[in-house]
Amino acid sequence: MQERYFQPESLMMTHGYKPELSEGAVKCPIFQTSTFVFKTAEEGKAFFQVAYGKREKEPNEELGLIYSRLNNPDLQILEERLCLWDQAEECAVFESGMSAISTVMLEFLRPGDTLIYSKPVYGGTDHFINKVLPKYGIRGLGFTAGQSSSQILEEVSKRGLSDKVKMVYVETPANPTNALFDLSVCREVADQLSNPDKEVVVCVDNTYMGPLWQHPLKHGVDLIVYSATKYIGGHSDLIAGAVLGNSKHMKRVRTLRTFLGNMAGPWTGWLLMRSLETLKVRMTKQASNAVEVADYLKSHPKVEMVYYLGHLEPGDPQYDIFKKQQTCAGAMLSFDIKGGEKEAFLFLNNLKLMKLAVSLGSTESLAEHPATMTHSDVSEEDRKLLGISDNLVRLSIGVEHHSDIIWDIQQALEKV
CATH class of the missing domain: 3.90.1150.10 (Aspartate Aminotransferase, domain 1)
Structure with a gap:
């Protein structure tokens, strides 16, 4: 019989979970634990080498669990399932949407850099861009729906910022006006401002459309951020965020998340898995x-x-x-x-x-x-x-x- 490729909604109940590893439980249990036991000291060493980037994982190497700040079964399974909707290589779940957004910006921006961002954005994002990032020497330059790539680039050039732009951040549809931004325009702007020594990353807040109605990675975007509190959670009973993208960029996001310590806990992960089913x-x-x-x-x-x-x-x-x-x-x-x-x-x-x-x-x-x-x-x-x-x-x-x-x-x- 030909192999069947199931749709994401069909996989939300099973993907990434092996019941035999959890006493046959049909649903993934809540792994309410801070740390995990190694079988041997050598195993612990191997896990840490990969976790801290001292070596790459071997092709068929099965990595185990270390500590819930680094990895936890509830989060790992949830992240694998979230990747299915957006066809992302990796996902990282956070304690809130703002922790996801701020982590991405802090990882890819440095003092002296400029962030180009769509206007309007969610009020919390606006505050972070215009009130918090300037304290670290990072400035934001806004653009509105309808501006072409040439108009945006002209504005950047006129201000002498072409060499300083490191990220294009866009929220589409925009909160609260539903204004739409063309992601191909954002990609073009980023490509025009990139050079062999400087990559300009495109990040999209996809919260308004959720994982179902818009898939920005298909339009050349590097990273997607979500307030998972919203459609992904969907029941007004949790706070969470998520970042998705290719492995190259997600490795940096995951590393900073580890040391900021702003990943979601197992209980939140379990609730989000419940929500994904519906x-x-x-x-x-x-x-x-x-x-x-x-x-x-x-x-x-x-x-x-x-x-x-x-x-x-x-x-x-x-x-x-x-x-x-x-x-x-x-x-x-x-x-x-x-x-x-x-x-x-x-x-x-x-x-x-x-x-x-x-x-x-x-x-x-x-x-x-x-x-x-x-x-x-x-x-x-x-x-x-x-x-x-x-x-x-x-x-x-x-x-x-x-x-x-x-x-x-x-x-x-x-x-x-």
Whole structure:
């Protein structure tokens, strides 16, 4: 019989796990331990040599476990399963999305370097780029959706930064406006600024699309970062992050993670494995609900504008990017309510089913006010430039029945 290659959703229950090594347990147990016993001193020496990069692993060498800061069965199996969705060579799981993002930036950037980044980005990322990295002599230079590679390169050159750029960091779709950035443009910029002595790395925050709806590595990206708290976790009961990419770059990420000590623990790893089993089912339902909600909002008299990828039309440059990079419009949308902060707050305060809370990608529908919440630390100038206005509301659509979500939105808008 011909060998069968299973789809990722079929492998989420079994891949990387051998029940015979865990008393036949059908699910991977929680390995709640700090350290692991070596069979011999020679074995321990061999494990450490590879772990600390003193030698490369032999072709058929089976490496064992050392210490849960370095490796743990729950994390290793989880990381192998996450690689399947994005077809990545390696994955590293972190204690939070921000620990994943900050580790990548600290590994590939040095004092005097410049980071080119898309605007807007998640508020925590914006803070790290504009408030934390400058303390270490690292500057950020933002670019917006619609700028061509030549325009970005011209701006870099005009500022005399061509030799200083070491990373292009892009969040697409952007939080909270759903603005799309062409990954081929980002790759072109990085390649133009690279030389034999300096590699410019392209890193994409894929949190808004999750592992299901967009696969940046297929578009020439070097690294993907996730807040695994969101769609990957999907139940609002854990905090985690992940980085995926090729082995060359991931070796550096893993090494810094080891010495920063910001890897996730076994309990978080176990919860994420549980969540991966239903990831496609959850995300598919959330996406179908989002279509219904976005269409309702589009025709509502108290709504000025809906920012939803499913409403993009042919002829719009954003539509071309959408069709090239994504397989679905996703389950995140924002809208401008008529009025200002007062009207936005009235809407949010009168929701009955949806929860007024930050975060996204979970089973329950969430609503928040970016300008005063998730993006409150973004400069006022950037908020105006990027459309993060006082009347902008962000929705993360969950798995409830779409008619109930729409009823809740309808009754809340009636109070405005």
